[in-house]
Amino acid sequence: MRTELTDRFGIDYPIFGFTPSEDVAAAISRAGGLGVLGCVRFNEAEELDAVLEWMHENTDGKPFGVDIVMPAKIPTEGSQVDLDSMIPPEHRAFVERTLDELGVPKLAGEERVNAGVLGWLHSVARSHVDVAMEHARKYGQIKLIANALGSPPADVIDVSHRNGVAVAALAGAKDHALHHVEAGVDIVIAQGYEGGGHTGEVTSMILWPELVDAVGDSTPVLAAGGVGSGRQMAAAIALGAQGVWMGTYWLTAAEYKLGAHGDGPSTIQQALLAATSRDTVRRRIYSGKPARLLKTKWTDAWDAPGAPEPLPMPLQNLLVAQAHARISQADDPGVVAMPAGQIVGRLNAITPVEELIAELVSEYNDAVARLGKTV
Amino acid sequence: MRTELTDRFGIDYPIFGFTPSEDVAAAISRAGGLGVLGCVRFNEAEELDAVLEWMHENTDGKPFGVDIVMPAKIPTEGSQVDLDSMIPPEHRAFVERTLDELGVPKLAGEERVNAGVLGWLHSVARSHVDVAMEHARKYGQIKLIANALGSPPADVIDVSHRNGVAVAALAGAKDHALHHVEAGVDIVIAQGYEGGGHTGEVTSMILWPELVDAVGDSTPVLAAGGVGSGRQMAAAIALGAQGVWMGTYWLTAAEYKLGAHGDGPSTIQQALLAATSRDTVRRRIYSGKPARLLKTKWTDAWDAPGAPEPLPMPLQNLLVAQAHARISQADDPGVVAMPAGQIVGRLNAITPVEELIAELVSEYNDAVARLGKTV
Known part of the structure; x- marks a missing residue:
């Protein structure tokens, strides 16, 4: 599979896999996608440093990314x-x-x-950025930094670019996407209503082409929210995206241990x-x-x-x-607190990442072939 | 363009256009799609009869359909x-x-x-069915009867089939679709959250392939909710649908006079x-x-x-x-009461139906070609 983004990142498939699990992120990169490690769970820079070191050792030199939550407005800090x-x-x-x-x-x-709290705060997020940049310089494998809340601060975009790291940011509406591009973001992640975690009201079917039309000439768009199969990947490419950003899909990966x-x-x-x-x-x-x-x-x-x-x-x-x-x-499946998108309905088995990606690619190829026969 | 449904209905494109306007419905059928006339606005059987006669005279013998609102449960009647x-x-x-x-x-x-009320009631809906069947027998152009609220009653399905009229029903969830198929419905219209009018919570990106997987082996699925461009049509086919069902898209057609x-x-x-x-x-x-x-x-x-x-x-x-x-x-665009889907954001010009369809088909072909280049 080939799009502008596979060329740019040197990956086999334009599949960007967001996950808080380093085991899953590494497996995604090894299998030809781009694993993106969610960093919000790390309260201390040292923890993240150790995990990125582990990622380096377990990704066969393949590229990967980090997702650091940097709120657009600096939140009230304080003890x-x-x-x-x-x-x-x-x-x-x-x-x-x-x-x-x-x-x-x-x-x-x-x-x-404090788990899951400190990672949202400005100073902690900045320490994550510092650690990630150090690793980008050291090993050259970190190729993407993503932000789920607004445009990243200007100096983060600058330092990322100086270190050869592309910057991606999530958008749930056209004005967000335009703001990202103006701020210097390299990739817009268009996340529809059906996605897990923070979302807007506009669904992927509507949002993806809308953002492609708004910024696609200058900035590739990744389709997020509702991708859990090769058919949905084909829909994403049909709608003008250059690749997919998937989160929920990996939660039942065999490698997911959290x-x-x-x-x-x-x-x-x-x-x-x-x-x-x-x-x-x-x-x-x-x-x-x-x-x-x-x-x-x-x-x-x-x-x-x-x-x-x-x-x-x-x-x-x-x-x-x-x-x-x-x-x-606790150990009660009836009481969990877990971001998940509507594609959770497709998660019906525990499956290794390599198989998950193989299924996506095979179904994608089938869908493209099927489309070809209609014209 | 060719799918199972273009063959079955003898139409050029698997584009099913729902509209309360006979002018628009006729134009869709003339342009190679299948116009489906929404009948809820007709309080008297005679009005519908006259409009169907007009449709016959203005569709060059092409097939078309009717949409009659028959609630699954017979509502409380009464004066x-x-x-x-x-x-x-x-x-x-x-x-x-x-x-x-x-x-x-x-x-x-x-x-x-009483406008827009009586059409919802059981006895009025039944008189609409009778009129439509009479026209189906007389001219053989009415090829589809659709229902937006639950499975149509068994006798309506029977009489439709006896008159060579296929039966379609909207579904917003898997259990609805399974129920339709069990009831003898021929086509399931999978309408996602982003659609205009009655919708469920599950978005088109998720719902369409889910219903295709649930009933697609026996029953073709039309993709509804979020289709307003050829790219979205390509997404629908990629996701396994056999065609698209569009409503909002026609509201700014030049022929729309309501x-x-x-x-x-x-x-x-x-x-x-x-x-x-x-x-x-x-x-x-x-x-x-x-x-x-x-x-x-x-x-x-x-x-x-x-x-x-x-x-x-x-x-x-x-x-x-x-x-x-x-x-x-009244004449205040700030105060209208109008069902519309999220694709309303794409409606930026008053355009004749023939052009609207030509744009869909041309963009569809481009999207399929673009997909082909990724593999």
């Missing part, structure tokens, strides 16, 4: 205590009561958990395998901004009468950080 | 007065107050308006030309079931604090029937 004081006690009480009612065990020793495990698939994977395309909701409860999540008893609780309105970012992150930690250490 | 008594007075007061605040003139003589007119485009067309892909909302206010509408001051009023919850179907239809009549006789 944990400052931010904590901005969270209404009723919100805390609701979270606590809900977890207890859902039977989610408390964490051992009730330690404070979260609680009993025997067999992890708790989260069990929940994903059971879900249909109708089992997601788009809510502000995960981060303060609308994000598509797996529908579970946890999201239901926030939809129930009497539940509080979610707080703005980053307070909502902070509010639910401990809850997410409690939930992810 | 206007019976149903009227089920509408809470606060709802009536809200509608009246809102229209006055929005400056929508009252109707001359304050006559009772609604108030000043100079140039009609009031509704002015509103459509101005809208972007983000200017639709999915609400229960049009019919009692979730339907995607153009976002206007009218939909905003129902979203404002203090607005009542919409009533169930058919009470909501009845509640807003007079309002819709008032609005459509």
Whole structure:
């Protein structure tokens, strides 16, 4: 398969795989796509440094990328205590009561958990950028830095370009995409309503060609949101995208090891395998901004009468950080807190990444052949 | 262009064009697609009969279809007065107050308006079926009957088949599609979240291949919701559909004459030309079931604090029937009540149907050629 982006990145397929799992990211790059490691889970620069070193050792010299969450506006910084004081006690009480009612065990020793919070903050994101750039200079494998929240800051774009790293940014609307291009972004990731995590209201079928028409002459567009098969990849290329950006698809990869495990698939994977395309909701409860999540008893609780309105970012992150930690250490597939797109309905087996990619490519080729026969 | 459905219907392109306008429907059939006349606006069988006669005279013998709204469950029938008594007075007061605040003139003589209501009722829908079947027997041009709400009743399917008329039904979820096929429906129309009018939560990118996988071996699937260009048509075929079902696309056709007119485009067309892909909302206010509408001051009023919850179907239809009549006789593009899909963002000119179809086909061919070059 060949598009402008396969040439630019020296990859076999224009498949950009976003995942918080280094095992999955490395496997995607080894199999001919471009694995993009989500960095928000790393609170310390040293952790990320070690994982990038591991990525280097496990990718046979193939290119890969990092995804670092840099909010467009620098969020209110401050110590944990400052931010904590901005969270209404009723919100805390609701979270606590809900977890207890859902039977989610408390964490051992009730330690404070910052997981998934600090990564959203400006200074931490900047330390991630520094570490990634160091690795880009050292090994030359990091070829892409992506940002899910607005255009990256100008100096991040500059330093990335100086280190031969392309910059990508997610967009859910035309004005976002135009702003990215103006800011110097190299690749626009058009993420439709059906995607997992943060999304806008416009669906992929509408958004992808709209952004291609808006910026495609200067800037390649990656299609995100709703890609979980080779047919959807063919649809993406038909609609003018130069490749696909996939996240949910990898969550049931055999290499995905994050979260609680009993025997067999992890708790989260069990929940994903059971879900249909109708089992997601788009809510502000995960981060303060609308994000598509797996529908579970946890999201239901926030939809129930009497539940509080979610707080703005980053307070909502902070509010639910401990809850997410409690939930992810528990072992109940009915209560998980997990971003997932509507393609979750297609995830029906635990499959190695190499096979996942082979299936995409084979189905893509079939779809293109089928189209050819109609004209 | 050729798919199973072009062969079956003897049409040049697998483009099924749904429209309440006989002028547009006839033009679609003349141009090589299959025009499908929406019948809900006809309160009397005689009106429909006359329009079908006109269609016969203006389609050069080409096939066309009818869309008759037959709710899956037979709704509560009764006189206007019976149903009227089920509408809470606060709802009536809200509608009246809102229209006055929005400056929508009252109707001359304050006559009772049933427009758009009776067509939803069982007995009226059945009289539409009878008229359509009579025309199918007489001229042999009516080749399709479609239903937007559930599976058509068994006897309607039977009489259609006896008259050589294929039966299509809209589905927004897999279980709906399976139910249709079990009921004997010949074509499933998979309508995604982004479509105009009644839609489910699952988007076209996800829904189309899901329904193709569920029923495609026995029953062709038409892709609906989000098709407004040849690239989107190519995406539909890539995803496994046998053709496309388009509604919103024809609303700015030059032949579309419904609604108030000043100079140039009609009031509704002015509103459509101005809208972007983000200017639709999915609400229960049009019919009692979730339907995607153009976002206007009218939909905003129902979203404002203090607005009542919409009533169930058919009470909501009845509640807003007079309002819709008032609005459509007024001449304010800022206050229209109009189903429209997210592709409304692509409607930027008044264009004759023949050109609209030529553009679809030409862009489709380009997209297929582009795909071919990637492998």
